[in-house]
Amino acid sequence: MRIDVVSIFPSYFDGLTLSLLGRARDSGILDLHVHDLRDWTHDRHRTVDDTPYGGGAGMVMKPEPWGLALDELTSNDTRPTIIFPSPAGEVFTQATARELANREHLIFGCGRYEGIDERVFEYAAALGEVRLISLGDYVLNGGEVAVMAMTEAIGRLIPGVVGNPESLVEESHEDGLLEYPSYTKPAVWRDHEVPPILLSGNHGAIATWRREQQLERTRARRPDLLEG
Numbered sequence: 001m002r003i004d005v006v007s008i009f010p011s012y013f014d015g016l017t018l019s020l021l022g023r024a025r026d027s028g029i030l031d032l033h034v035h036d037l038r039d040w041t042h043d044r045h046r047t048v049d050d051t052p053y054g055g056g057a058g059m060v061m062k063p064e065p066w067g068l069a070l071d072e073l074t075s076n077d078t079r080p081t082i083i084f085p086s087p088a089g090e091v092f093t094q095a096t097a098r099e100l101a102n103r104e105h106l107i108f109g110c111g112r113y114e115g116i117d118e119r120v121f122e123y124a125a126a127l128g129e130v131r132l133i134s135l136g137d138y139v140l141n142g143g144e145v146a147v148m149a150m151t152e153a154i155g156r157l158i159p160g161v162v163g164n165p166e167s168l169v170e171e172s173h174e175d176g177l178l179e180y181p182s183y184t185k186p187a188v189w190r191d192h193e194v195p196p197i198l199l200s201g202n203h204g205a206i207a208t209w210r211r212e213q214q215l216e217r218t219r220a221r222r223p224d225l226l227e228g
């Protein structure tokens, strides 16, 4: 999979050289490129924003640099998926991550200021599948943090990125429930004991207990996941 990220703060993504995704990039499993939107400006000040038509506070990202960036980044392929993090977008879930992990080419566009000129999304629709996606109902200062989160959630699902694919199965949201609690040595820590069932060696009983824990935690913390 190829991922292109466009931002006015490309150094935000230095963290994507570390750990699993860093190793996936080094091995060629993940072909990730981070770009500075200002590289597609042509004025002395490398301007990417201007005042909003209709008035209002703040600045809006100009369409021209985005148009040039998208033209260049989509020139070699069929129809990439072009994702813009936005509090006005669909909510990102594990199902979204699984869906997008099957794409060949993702382009992430990080908005800043009061957002990107709406015509960029209209223009991009002719170049690929456009998705406005939100991490949740809150506002960030820009899309970079959201792209870091989405890139990790998607990247870890790409075959070969995580050493043991089994570890991807029993995770929160993989089966629509929250994951069960995990424990490791010592069996007693500061008078806190590991649940005895986990020391029993009875794998059937352990599996049943873990499922019960998943349901109990989901009912308590995320009852919405059990509706419908």
Ligand SMILES: NC(=S)c1ccno1
Residues within 6 Å of the ligand: 085, 086, 087, 133, 134, 135, 136, 137, 138, 139, 140, 141, 142, 143, 146
């Ligand atoms: N909630 C999201 S993803 C966002 C992006 C920018 N501001 O909020």
